[in-house]
Amino acid sequence: MFLRTSLYYQAFDGGVIPISVYAQIFPQLLEGAFVTIQLLILSAILGFLLSFLGGIGRLSRIDPIRWISGFFVEFLRGTSLLVQLFWLFYALPLLGIKLAPGLAGILALSLNYGAYGSEVVRGAIQSIPKGQTEAAIALNMTPRQQMWHVILPQAFRTMLPSFGNLFIELLKGTALVSLITIPDMTFEASAMRTNIEANTPEIFTLLLLMYFVIGYPLTLATRWLERRFSVGRL
Amino acid sequence: MRRLKRNRVGHLISKGSERVSEMTENNHVAVAEAPQSNQEQTEPIVRYRKVSKSFGDNQVLKEVDFDLYPGERVAVIGPSGSGKTTMARLLMTLEKPTSGTIEVDGRQLWHKEVKGKLVPADEKHLHEVRGDIGMVFQHFHLFPHMNILKNVSVAPIKVLGLSKEEAEERAKTMLDKVGMSDKLEAYPANLSGGQQQRVAIARALVMRPKVMLFDEPTSALDPELVGEVLDVIKEIAAEGEMAMMLITHEMSFARDVADRIVFFDEGRIIEQGRPEQIFTAPKTDRLQEFLKRFELNGSSS
Amino acid sequence: MWSWDFTFKILPQLLDTLWITISATIAAFAVAMIGGLILAFARRSTFRLLSWVTYAFIEFIRTTPPLVQLYVIFYVLPRYGLSLSPFTAGVIGLGIHYSTYLSEVYRAGIDSVPRGQWEAATALNFSPLQKWKTIILPQAIRPVVPVMGNYLIVMLKETPMLSAITLVELLGRAQIIGSNTFRYLEPITLVGLFFLVLSYSASRLVIRLEKRMNINHHGKMDAAA
Numbered sequence: 001m002f003l004r005t006s007l008y009y010q011a012f013d014g015g016v017i018p019i020s021v022y023a024q025i026f027p028q029l030l031e032g033a034f035v036t037i038q039l040l041i042l043s044a045i046l047g048f049l050l051s052f053l054g055g056i057g058r059l060s061r062i063d064p065i066r067w068i069s070g071f072f073v074e075f076l077r078g079t080s081l082l083v084q085l086f087w088l089f090y091a092l093p094l095l096g097i098k099l100a101p102g103l104a105g106i107l108a109l110s111l112n113y114g115a116y117g118s119e120v121v122r123g124a125i126q127s128i129p130k131g132q133t134e135a136a137i138a139l140n141m142t143p144r145q146q147m148w149h150v151i152l153p154q155a156f157r158t159m160l161p162s163f164g165n166l167f168i169e170l171l172k173g174t175a176l177v178s179l180i181t182i183p184d185m186t187f188e189a190s191a192m193r194t195n196i197e198a199n200t201p202e203i204f205t206l207l208l209l210m211y212f213v214i215g216y217p218l219t220l221a222t223r224w225l226e227r228r229f230s231v232g233r234l
Numbered sequence: 235m236r237r238l239k240r241n242r243v244g245h246l247i248s249k250g251s252e253r254v255s256e257m258t259e260n261n262h263v264a265v266a267e268a269p270q271s272n273q274e275q276t277e278p279i280v281r282y283r284k285v286s287k288s289f290g291d292n293q294v295l296k297e298v299d300f301d302l303y304p305g306e307r308v309a310v311i312g313p314s315g316s317g318k319t320t321m322a323r324l325l326m327t328l329e330k331p332t333s334g335t336i337e338v339d340g341r342q343l344w345h346k347e348v349k350g351k352l353v354p355a356d357e358k359h360l361h362e363v364r365g366d367i368g369m370v371f372q373h374f375h376l377f378p379h380m381n382i383l384k385n386v387s388v389a390p391i392k393v394l395g396l397s398k399e400e401a402e403e404r405a406k407t408m409l410d411k412v413g414m415s416d417k418l419e420a421y422p423a424n425l426s427g428g429q430q431q432r433v434a435i436a437r438a439l440v441m442r443p444k445v446m447l448f449d450e451p452t453s454a455l456d457p458e459l460v461g462e463v464l465d466v467i468k469e470i471a472a473e474g475e476m477a478m479m480l481i482t483h484e485m486s487f488a489r490d491v492a493d494r495i496v497f498f499d500e501g502r503i504i505e506q507g508r509p510e511q512i513f514t515a516p517k518t519d520r521l522q523e524f525l526k527r528f529e530l531n532g533s534s535s
Numbered sequence: 536m537w538s539w540d541f542t543f544k545i546l547p548q549l550l551d552t553l554w555i556t557i558s559a560t561i562a563a564f565a566v567a568m569i570g571g572l573i574l575a576f577a578r579r580s581t582f583r584l585l586s587w588v589t590y591a592f593i594e595f596i597r598t599t600p601p602l603v604q605l606y607v608i609f610y611v612l613p614r615y616g617l618s619l620s621p622f623t624a625g626v627i628g629l630g631i632h633y634s635t636y637l638s639e640v641y642r643a644g645i646d647s648v649p650r651g652q653w654e655a656a657t658a659l660n661f662s663p664l665q666k667w668k669t670i671i672l673p674q675a676i677r678p679v680v681p682v683m684g685n686y687l688i689v690m691l692k693e694t695p696m697l698s699a700i701t702l703v704e705l706l707g708r709a710q711i712i713g714s715n716t717f718r719y720l721e722p723i724t725l726v727g728l729f730f731l732v733l734s735y736s737a738s739r740l741v742i743r744l745e746k747r748m749n750i751n752h753h754g755k756m757d758a759a760a
């Protein structure tokens with residue numbers, strides 16, 4: 001409705017009212033927003049799973065598992081996200097593996113943030129007092145039961161705020177996929193910039209606002225989680 | 235359940251003294267005077283043999299020999315850092331001995347027999363033997379994310395494989411015994427230290443271990459809460475079902491509850507015997523020294 | 536597939552741009568350190584409006600992608616008469632983005648200075664400036680130095696983004712090599728390895744720093760036996 005009115009004004013006035021510019025830009029950015037949100041959700045789910053794999057793997061009592069997960073986590077944290085994206089997009093095809101850009105994007109995002117998430121998981125598990133494990137051993141729980149019934153439920157509360165923060169970082173990270181031709185919000189904005197250069201300020205202002213609108217609720221939710229879970233236990 | 239009916243204490247101490255006399259090179263060792271009545275021979279439920287434990291260069295236990303008999307209640311006393319907690323933690327499999335062996339009910343704990351040879355135990359073996367042991371910790375270590383009923387019933391369900399109903403039934407019985415049956419839905423954070431420790435006792439009891447370890451169960455409590463926990467332990471001790479190893483600094487409690495007192499210092503058992511003898515006629519200088527510190531508290535009267 | 540000849544041919548070109556990556560990181564970090572301090576003070580201001588505007592600024596910058604912020608600085612500001620080189624735009628953009636993080640770090644550090652220190656400084660009749668300079672800040676910054684070190688490493692790994700505003704740093708160079716030769720595998724892999732080596736050695740340094748500070752500061756070791 002709002003859009004129609006502004007278009008109406010545009011017709012009336014000959015297209016000089018700024019709001020009509022936004023009406024032109026917004027639909028295209030909105031299309032990109034759907035891509036951004038898809039990327040965000042898929043990478044978040046995959047990254048979340050990888051976080052547990054990596055985090056628990058690094059604490060394994062079995063040496064090779066610990067080494068391998070340690071290597072992957074350190075490797076992914078140590079090389080930069082954009083380099084990883086480019087590597088999957090430009091270099092991997094030369095090794096005979098061609099991924100669709102969307103897949104390369106999701107893979108790079110979830111691997112990279114999954115590696116950071118691993119450290120969150122590991123830190124949270126290690127923050128649970130040793131007495132908890134000892135009490136579980138004294139009750140003759142198996143290592144798996146100790147982890148599943150005693151450690152993880154407690155560690156999970158500690159992880160939540162950090163995962164919230166990582167989620168926001170992930171949202172910001174998705175903007176990078178525009179550089180490997182995935183049509184997310186930032187990609188659409190860049191494309192429009194080359195087409196209607198005169199409106200560059202409006203395009204990027206609206207783009208920033210749209211990221212803020214998606215991201216700020218996440219920030220607020222994270223704060224809430226922090227207050228709810230970080231203070232005292234229970 | 236093998237139970238010692240008659241003359242339990244005397245018989246045990248004589249067992250202890252045989253061993254103690256083996257290590258007489260260790261100057262201060264005292265032999266408890268005890269009636270020798272060996273007619274009814276019972277196998278110990280726990281047997282430490284030449285158990286040593288070092289943390290780095292720090293040798294905390296020095297070739298300790300120690301037996302615990304079914305149904306026997308032993309109080310372990312001794313100065314801070316003497317290795318009492320470590321003794322218990324080795325039996326609970328929270329710490330691995332550097333050398334020596336521990337037997338539980340005739341089975342090796344830290345070793346298993348493979349073709350006649352003893353090899354280090356794996357988790358599966360520990361899991362089997364550990365079922366006979368229970369422990370109450372100084373700092374309770376209740377699970378903060380579970381309510382009281384869940385704290386006590388989780389292990390029977392997951393470890394013993396009982397049904398939820400059965401496990402909760404058992405849990406409620408135990409919680410009743412420790413006087414906590416009115417708080418089933420409460421979370422540990424909302425309980426006093428004394429209440430938490432009583433729940434922790436119920437949590438350990440519900441597994442029906444043959445040996446129960448108490449590591450200073452009251453020393454993290456405010457003075458006014460100590461009594462309620464000691465009363466619960468006394469009650470359990472009076473039932474005489476389980477062997478109990480009570481590490482404690484509460485001398486009067488040790489004297490009231492224990493069949494035998496073991497005095498630890500610098501990683502060795504220095505002296506052991508019946509409470510009357512230990513508290514009224516300590517033989518070694520070190521025990522005399524140690525007990526002097528408690529006289530001010532009026533614990534020997 | 537992988538050609539060592541090619542690898543050794545492009546290695547010098549990449550090494551040439553290494554210093555651009557490093558100097559951009561350090562310059563951006565300097566901007567972030569100073570910007571962060573300014574934001575931390577503005578946020579503490581008793582002048583409500585300033586404090587609130589700072590808060591809104593921090594929230595907004597932290598929630599939106601640094602890449603877009605770089606675009607704004609590089610493509611939008613020239614329309615208002617402010618044209619910046621890719622390097623300057625990149626340093627300012629990354630610097631501002633991370634100044635919002637560092638302001639939080641400063642805040643945590645300042646909050647960790649015990650009340651007594653403020654009171655002692657007041658009792659000694661220090662001027663506000665002296666109080667901050669000689670008493671509060673030295674104590675506030677010490678414990679957060681390792682955290683700052685970690686942000687330096689994070690920023691290092693963000694610099695490839697500057698290739699998007701046409702700065703020819705490591706990744707930009709690799710891309711140019713790639714599009715000229717149609718060989719992307721070696722240059723991009725090398726860039727990844729460079730970052731691995733750089734960030735790994737930097738994090739070793741930070742850990743060393745942290746250990747040193749812990750030793751100097753240690754006093755309580757909580758062990759419940």
Ligand SMILES: Nc1ncnc2c1ncn2[C@@H]1O[C@H](COP(=O)(O)OP(=O)(O)OP(=O)(O)O)[C@@H](O)[C@H]1O
Nearest residue numbers: 289292294312313314315316317318319320321760
């Ligand atoms: N995990 C460990 N690592 C290193 N040293 C340890 C460890 N656990 C115990 N020790 C050391 O072993 C010695 C004996 O400790 P232990 O806890 O068994 O003594 P304790 O007799 O229970 O003392 P307290 O009465 O204070 O509880 C102490 O010197 C202690 O510092």
Ligand SMILES: [Mg+2]
Nearest residue numbers: 318319450760
């Ligand atoms: Mg102890």
